[in-house]
Amino acid sequence: MKNIQVYFKFEVNKVSFTPFRVPIVPQLKKNMILSMIEKGLRIDGRKPEDIRPIKIVTNYLDKAEGSAYVELGKTKVIAGVKMEVGEPFQDMPDLGVLTVHAEFVPLASPSFEPGPPDENAIELSRVIDRSFRELGAVELEKLVIIPGKKVWIVWVDLYIIDHDGNLLDASMLAALTALKLTKIPSYTIEGEDIIINKESAKTTLPLKEEAIYVHIAKIGSHFIVDPSLDEEVVADSRIAFSISRDGRIAGIQKMGQGGMSVDEIIKAMELAVTVAPKYFNAVDLVLNKEGNEG
Amino acid sequence: MKYGETPQLIKEDGTRLDGRKPEDPRPIHMEVGVLENADGSAYVSFGKTRVLAAVYGPREPIQKYMVLPDRAILRVRYHMAPFSTGERKSPAPSRREIELSKVIREALEPVVITELYPRTMIDLFIEVLQADGGTRTTGVTAASLALADAGIAMRDLVSGVAIGKVNGVLVVDIDEVEDMYGEADMPAAMATKLGLVTLLQLNGVLTKEEFVQAMEMAKKTLEKVSEMQRKTLLEKYSSVLQV
Amino acid sequence: MAEEKTIVLPGDKLNGSELEVRGLGRNYATYKLGNEVYAALPGVLEISEEKKVFIPLENIYIPKPGDIVIGIVINVGLSYWTIDIRAPYNAVLTAQEFLNRPFNPANETLSLYLVEGDYVIGKISSFDRFRSPFITLKGSDKFGKIVNGKVIEIKPSRIPRVIGKKRSMINMLIEESGCDITVGVNGLIHIDCENSHLEDVVTLAIKRIEAEAHTSGLTDRVRSFLKEQLSNS
Numbered sequence: 001m002k003n004i005q006v007y008f009k010f011e012v013n014k015v016s017f018t019p020f021r022v023p024i025v026p027q028l029k030k031n032m033i034l035s036m037i038e039k040g041l042r043i044d045g046r047k048p049e050d051i052r053p054i055k056i057v058t059n060y061l062d063k064a065e066g067s068a069y070v071e072l073g074k075t076k077v078i079a080g081v082k083m084e085v086g087e088p089f090q091d092m093p094d095l096g097v098l099t100v101h102a103e104f105v106p107l108a109s110p111s112f113e114p115g116p117p118d119e120n121a122i123e124l125s126r127v128i129d130r131s132f133r134e135l136g137a138v139e140l141e142k143l144v145i146i147p148g149k150k151v152w153i154v155w156v157d158l159y160i161i162d163h164d165g166n167l168l169d170a171s172m173l174a175a176l177t178a179l180k181l182t183k184i185p186s187y188t189i190e191g192e193d194i195i196i197n198k199e200s201a202k203t204t205l206p207l208k209e210e211a212i213y214v215h216i217a218k219i220g221s222h223f224i225v226d227p228s229l230d231e232e233v234v235a236d237s238r239i240a241f242s243i244s245r246d247g248r249i250a251g252i253q254k255m256g257q258g259g260m261s262v263d264e265i266i267k268a269m270e271l272a273v274t275v276a277p278k279y280f281n282a283v284d285l286v287l288n289k290e291g292n293e294g
Numbered sequence: 295m296k297y298g299e300t301p302q303l304i305k306e307d308g309t310r311l312d313g314r315k316p317e318d319p320r321p322i323h324m325e326v327g328v329l330e331n332a333d334g335s336a337y338v339s340f341g342k343t344r345v346l347a348a349v350y351g352p353r354e355p356i357q358k359y360m361v362l363p364d365r366a367i368l369r370v371r372y373h374m375a376p377f378s379t380g381e382r383k384s385p386a387p388s389r390r391e392i393e394l395s396k397v398i399r400e401a402l403e404p405v406v407i408t409e410l411y412p413r414t415m416i417d418l419f420i421e422v423l424q425a426d427g428g429t430r431t432t433g434v435t436a437a438s439l440a441l442a443d444a445g446i447a448m449r450d451l452v453s454g455v456a457i458g459k460v461n462g463v464l465v466v467d468i469d470e471v472e473d474m475y476g477e478a479d480m481p482a483a484m485a486t487k488l489g490l491v492t493l494l495q496l497n498g499v500l501t502k503e504e505f506v507q508a509m510e511m512a513k514k515t516l517e518k519v520s521e522m523q524r525k526t527l528l529e530k531y532s533s534v535l536q537v
Numbered sequence: 538m539a540e541e542k543t544i545v546l547p548g549d550k551l552n553g554s555e556l557e558v559r560g561l562g563r564n565y566a567t568y569k570l571g572n573e574v575y576a577a578l579p580g581v582l583e584i585s586e587e588k589k590v591f592i593p594l595e596n597i598y599i600p601k602p603g604d605i606v607i608g609i610v611i612n613v614g615l616s617y618w619t620i621d622i623r624a625p626y627n628a629v630l631t632a633q634e635f636l637n638r639p640f641n642p643a644n645e646t647l648s649l650y651l652v653e654g655d656y657v658i659g660k661i662s663s664f665d666r667f668r669s670p671f672i673t674l675k676g677s678d679k680f681g682k683i684v685n686g687k688v689i690e691i692k693p694s695r696i697p698r699v700i701g702k703k704r705s706m707i708n709m710l711i712e713e714s715g716c717d718i719t720v721g722v723n724g725l726i727h728i729d730c731e732n733s734h735l736e737d738v739v740t741l742a743i744k745r746i747e748a749e750a751h752t753s754g755l756t757d758r759v760r761s762f763l764k765e766q767l768s769n770s
Contacts, residue, residue, distance in 0.1 A: 411597075446545040
């Protein structure tokens with residue numbers, strides 16, 4: 001996986017290409033992944049429905065209003081939430097703004113290059129953004145400072161720092177954890193100006209819904225949850241379901257160069273619904289601990 | 295986009311604002327071979343959504359490094375014309391267009407037999423002339439017709455439509471108003487003969503049961519869209535059988 | 538004829554067992570899934586009592602060794618020309634092949650012989666999935682730079698019809714017009730006649746073959762068309 005050639009950034013974003021600089025999985029490893037899947041096994045010892053071990057570090061950053069560091073297996077993501085005072089959208093004057101951005105920084109993978117976000121980074125951030133937005137996860141109506149003029153803008157920035165597959169589930173976990181930890185600075189209004197009081201008490205960002213993503217890869221006729229990078233490269237097709245706390249579907253993205261039958265997609269959806277509590281439990285566990293200590 | 299009052303999108307008799315029943319798509323129009331220069335082309339409209347697609351290639355890529363040794367590279371651009379929307383759209387690619395170019399590419403890649411054309415590039419350009427909801431699925435439908443028109447080997451055609459949920463009702467082929475005020479938008483594309491879903495996204499929230507029902511509605515509609523695509527191509531060749 | 542003709546499209550099942558795929562690029566026209574054969578290109582399926590024949594209607598010319606092709610020079614290099622043969626791959630014509638002697642790029646310039654825009658007739662000598670097609674000029678005195686006449690372009694998938702069964706169509710065209718006609722299987726045809734009127738008539742005849750390629754009795758219709766046109770002049 002070292003011999004990846006330079007990806008010419010100037011072509012990025014004008015058009016979408018069949019990936020031609022993907023990590024090369026050695027043929028022998030590929031065969032092994034396929035033959036083990038046939039027996040219901042995976043190369044790292046997991047069962048098809050198992051997710052990798054999760055490590056979450058809360059309040060990873062001091063200067064962000066909310067942050068989390070997440071490891072999903074060897075995939076590592078940092079989420080930082082910054083709260084800024086800004087203007088609302090013209091067509092939604094009485095709502096705060098939530099924006100998700102993802103950066104695939106070049107230190108995370110030999111296939112990442114410096115430059116503006118490519119289609120993969122844009123897809124990732126938009127898929128996460130949509131899910132929070134459509135679910136009404138953040139109570140944006142409570143983020144209004146001066147109606148029609150000043151609102152809180154919630155910037156969720158996702159930093160992929162090590163890529164070993166399934167960036168989506170790891171990023172969503174990091175984003176959700178960071179949002180749950182986000183504090184709104186206290187402020188005073190002086191005429192048209194908003195004065196932020198860094199020292200005084202802060203309120204918690206109001207969340208009314210929560211969701212995580214469950215990313216499922218189809219290899220042969222088998223489904224596996226939380227694919228590693230090798231598994232992603234070998235997979236025929238992939239699909240991710242955003243699942244809310246109460247088991248509704250709050251977003252879907254089919255990815256990869258293959259297709260699935262309607263029955264397979266429904267089967268994958270049911271698998272996602274059963275796997276979702278594993279991710280929620282990981283978030284709850286670390287936040288309860290944090291709550292007890294704090 | 296769910297700010298303020300949600301307008302009544304389903305009337306008391308169960309029909310939609312434009313008079314359609316929930317399971318009805320808008321009037322669909324398709325043409326192939328509409329452009330002179332392109333190797334293959336198509337024009338497809340779903341109601342007021344109008345899309346033009348053109349194929350060039352397979353051909354040698356201009357940048358020689360952009361090749362795969364065992365198959366063709368597919369290069370896709372989904373682009374909205376500046377006059378396609380209510381307010382002028384900047385012609386520079388937006389984040390949305392970048393994502394949709396990728397999603398459309400991945401929707402077509404399962405059917406194009408790229409292994410037959412190693413070391414080449416197939417270019418697919420999709421221009422949305424008028425946007426009134428369902429532009430990506432109309433784009434996929436047009437693109438697959440343009441590929442067939444170009445004589446590029448394919449396993450099947452791909453057909454697209456968006457299923458939505460408005461005022462709690464699942465509806466087929468949502469337009470812009472239904473998309474803006476509705477609860478969910480689920481664009482889907484299928485290679486219906488192969489039974490493969492090649493594009494699926496969900497923007498909104500559905501219960502498990504609603505999702506299963508939405509998939510069934512998509513499948514049923516896409517079989518009809520595929521029939522129309524086939525009819526359009528058959529018309530092109532109808533003269534072949536006449537003496 | 539007890540023959541049934543239908544149009545098939547990509548994804549249509551062809552029920553493989555006694556299927557014969559004809560015409561240019563037949564290796565690209567179908568694909569297998571399990572035990573079934575399906576169409577990958579739009580085409581005509583002719584079903585008679587004895588057999589089924591599938592002829593693709595749209596096709597992309599893919600070179601193969603032995604093909605006679607007509608191409609246009611698009612680049613003059615140091616020791617070879619790049620030739621556009623209307624295929625996904627450009628062809629290579631080496632200086633040594635063209636001059637039929639050793640060639641030293643330090644002493645000579647290729648643009649003395651062929652420049653961008655020149656037509657060349659030749660034969661594909663080698664091509665595979667890994668290398669560009671190479672053109673040889675050995676094997677016929679017609680091969681080389683085209684200096685007279687006219688080159689017309691048609692769909693490559695219609696070329697077999699221009700040639701006809703056992704060369705019946707092409708022989709008829711040559712006989713009736715007295716022109717020298719060379720068919721490139723990539724869809725380019727070189728015609729060299731006594732006068733430009735003859736060339737125009739032959740062009741019209743070939744365009745008619747392209748348009749009506751899948752109809753029967755075409756050779757006779759084209760013959761009477763030619764006779765009629767030539768007697769008018």
